[in-house]
Amino acid sequence: MASPSDIANRIPITVALMLATVMNSLDTTIANVALPHMQGSVSASPDQITWVLTSYLIATAIMTPLSGWLSVRIGRKLMFLISIAGFTAASMLCGIATSLFEIVAFRLLQGFFGASLIPLAQASVLDLYPPQRVGQVMAMWGAAVILGPIFGPIIGGWLTDNFSWRWVFYINLPIGMLALAGVAFFMSSGGGVKARPFDFFGFGALVVFIGAFQLMVDRGPGLDWFSSGEVWTEAVVALIGLYLFVIQTLTADHPFFHRSLALDSNFVTCTIFGFFIGILLFSTMALLPTMMQQLMGFSALQSGMATMPRGIGSFAAMFVVGRLIGRVDTRLILMTGLTLSAFSLWQMSHFDLSMTATPIIVSGIFQGVGIGLIFVPLSTLAFATLAPSHRPEATGLFTLMRSLGASIGISVMEAMLTMNASVEHAGLAAHIQPGDPVVAAALPPMFNLGLASGLEALNGEITRQAAMVAYVDDFRLMMMMTLAVMPLLLFMRTPKFAPNEATAFVD
Numbered sequence: 001m002a003s004p005s006d007i008a009n010r011i012p013i014t015v016a017l018m019l020a021t022v023m024n025s026l027d028t029t030i031a032n033v034a035l036p037h038m039q040g041s042v043s044a045s046p047d048q049i050t051w052v053l054t055s056y057l058i059a060t061a062i063m064t065p066l067s068g069w070l071s072v073r074i075g076r077k078l079m080f081l082i083s084i085a086g087f088t089a090a091s092m093l094c095g096i097a098t099s100l101f102e103i104v105a106f107r108l109l110q111g112f113f114g115a116s117l118i119p120l121a122q123a124s125v126l127d128l129y130p131p132q133r134v135g136q137v138m139a140m141w142g143a144a145v146i147l148g149p150i151f152g153p154i155i156g157g158w159l160t161d162n163f164s165w166r167w168v169f170y171i172n173l174p175i176g177m178l179a180l181a182g183v184a185f186f187m188s189s190g191g192g193v194k195a196r197p198f199d200f201f202g203f204g205a206l207v208v209f210i211g212a213f214q215l216m217v218d219r220g221p222g223l224d225w226f227s228s229g230e231v232w233t234e235a236v237v238a239l240i241g242l243y244l245f246v247i248q249t250l251t252a253d254h255p256f257f258h259r260s261l262a263l264d265s266n267f268v269t270c271t272i273f274g275f276f277i278g279i280l281l282f283s284t285m286a287l288l289p290t291m292m293q294q295l296m297g298f299s300a301l302q303s304g305m306a307t308m309p310r311g312i313g314s315f316a317a318m319f320v321v322g323r324l325i326g327r328v329d330t331r332l333i334l335m336t337g338l339t340l341s342a343f344s345l346w347q348m349s350h351f352d353l354s355m356t357a358t359p360i361i362v363s364g365i366f367q368g369v370g371i372g373l374i375f376v377p378l379s380t381l382a383f384a385t386l387a388p389s390h391r392p393e394a395t396g397l398f399t400l401m402r403s404l405g406a407s408i409g410i411s412v413m414e415a416m417l418t419m420n421a422s423v424e425h426a427g428l429a430a431h432i433q434p435g436d437p438v439v440a441a442a443l444p445p446m447f448n449l450g451l452a453s454g455l456e457a458l459n460g461e462i463t464r465q466a467a468m469v470a471y472v473d474d475f476r477l478m479m480m481m482t483l484a485v486m487p488l489l490l491f492m493r494t495p496k497f498a499p500n501e502a503t504a505f506v507d
Helices: 004-008 010-026 032-042 051-063 066-074 076-096 100-114 117-128 131-162 172-186 200-219 229-251 259-263 265-295 300-324 330-348 358-384 388-429 437-442 452-484 486-491
Strands: none
Touching (some): 010 172, 032 131, 032 265, 066 076, 066 388, 076 100, 076 172, 265 300, 265 358, 300 330, 330 452
């Protein structure tokens, strides 16, 4: 629980925690629009450069579960100081990286240090404010979490176009220093206490599972999946790690996660739900910038501006939902958010190469509002029936699953994009017969089949069309996934708050 001095300073502490949260969440997507520029700078292939995104997410997923135990062991303030300082330093190293190996290694460091920021900030906010104010405060904190990934592309695009891709990392330096100062000056020390024994075996098994599974998903497309011995090895290692982790959790005296967490239906359901929300939000934000820049000729800044209205929708929904919690069934709010998200993905499944930025903006607004209506109620329901003593571990696990959903979702969607684009290219090309006079007459002069330049131009256009179809297929799949998780709402219980308490404003 928060100390009296922390409660007295809860406004500056909350600001510092939100700065740290923004800095961390911003880095999940700010590099997306700069990937083509990074690719040329470090001489990486298209599939290799995506490791810049997934390495950060997977490092976050691996280290997140440690945050609860370490915060108890060394004290929450010291944990914050180490995490913020380490994340800021790793950001600077990413900016000066000169090779793919260096930037991926430093992104891993970013993930390791940043993993504790969001779950610890969430646990601290829950402790700083009374239960009747949690809905409004969680809306404010949730805005910091959700707006980072949403505004990241436009900030990254502007910095990339006007300065260099390196500035998408340098931007963390002033934010990190302000957050560090806020925590150092206003948060009470509260030294660490003796924590329950740490399950190193369970943690090791979890790391093996996550690491091997992510490697399998990342490397599979380039190695033709299970026709490769490497992919088989990674799959077997992942299964072994998962098996050992489950057995250890079920039998150990002090498992890595309290077994009681699995007995809370709200927490379990919301955690599974969060995994799919990670796929929905982060995969979309990873796909759109490359689609706009590579297929539609947008600059990095233009692609960022086209996605900015998504942030406006989320921002508005975040503050509206704080008033709704306690007055409206929380599950109804979640259902509305899912419906809007599914509708936006349906709109995206009708994208084509002849469109302007308008369909991207309109669908983005709907998705932004939908995500905003999902994020806060989901966090509120997840911890509504948990004992306060379980919050550090619970927030770590909740964030872990969302990070896993993001990293796995990006890898799977990118893999499907590559596979479907290849299949569609072959299908479209099969309809073009160079010797067919009807086809030759129908094609414009730039696609003259009798010239090498004409064939090359035609192949380029077929590649663009096939890629657009592949993007549409990904959006359609995510739409079906969104609809598929709706039945999970039936397993959630709504917390009971008086309407005038649930919507109280924070002083």
